Amino acid sequence: MQQMTYRTAAADDVPALVDLVQSAYRGDRSRAGWTTEADLLDGQRTDAQMVAAAIADPRGAVLVAESAGAPIACCQVERRDGYAYFGMFAADPGRQRGGLGAGLLAEAERYARAQWGTAEMRMTVIVQREELIAWYVRRGYRRTGELSPFPYGDERFGRPRRADLAFETLVKPLSGEPAGRPSEAGVSR
Template sequence: MTFRVAGTPDVSAIVELVQSAYRGDASRAGWTTEADLLDGQRTDPAMVAAAIAEPDSIVLLNLDGDAVVACGQLERRDGYAYFGMFAVDPARQRGGFGAALLAEAERHARDAWDAAEVRMTVIVQRDELIAWYERRGYSRTGEISPFPYGDERFGVPRRPDLAFETLVKKVA
């Protein structure tokens, strides 16, 4: 298991990984699927390329040999880091790759960016995923934000009540 920062040549592999972890029947091989909540895309090449190119953003990769098995985006914000675009190959979920990548992102936020905390948003209907983050030290804030209905770049909702909750963890 090794980590590195993604570059432009990694865009296709990242899009494929994120899509496979969250959408369609392939995502059902893992436990992080959103297939019952959303159809359509989770990300696209333009969004991933923008995340890689943004000066206050990195996309971390967790590699098993040459294979990209997990990814996550970290954005530097005022006093904290935002973590998103987190995905683990469905066939390798429960193998520690996601937990290791999350820990590496937290280390980077603290040591390279001097961030005091890491924040993320999670779909409130994802109880099992929220519990996974809580076991890793994240706390629910009660801050709820709406799902971007009508913006199919983030998927096509299968239900009308989707929303995000902000989770936070002190890292410094």
């Protein structure tokens, strides 16, 4: 795996992070990796306003994994009532399958515990993404069966290619477990 460091995102990261998220999930570039949603959704996955809002949100942080000074993966961690929410997870499609995503996920879990004392991480995943759900299950997440609707009609999240999309909530307890793989220097601000 490539040498990488973790840090929190800043406002000047917005263009690179929008491109990173888009490349991991939508369009032909996303097909180089295994996380593509190109067969499920067209259009955008995020935009500059949504990424900038996530970076500025005092309830959370956008974490960045970088190599040679360039962002290669990112995620959002948000403190909510009694748990942390994990989202906006993206890894450069050309670098997937090498532990990059697993390392950043472990860093997000460590961050949530260290910064907020969070005992649980939650996320939502499109139910049709069975391979991705299985990846999270292998990392200790549990399927809840709790479904929420896809935001049909809100093109900020893409244009669905099918009518049956929904999200399932996945949950992982964080308290009492080892801190995960330590980062080179932890997350810097």
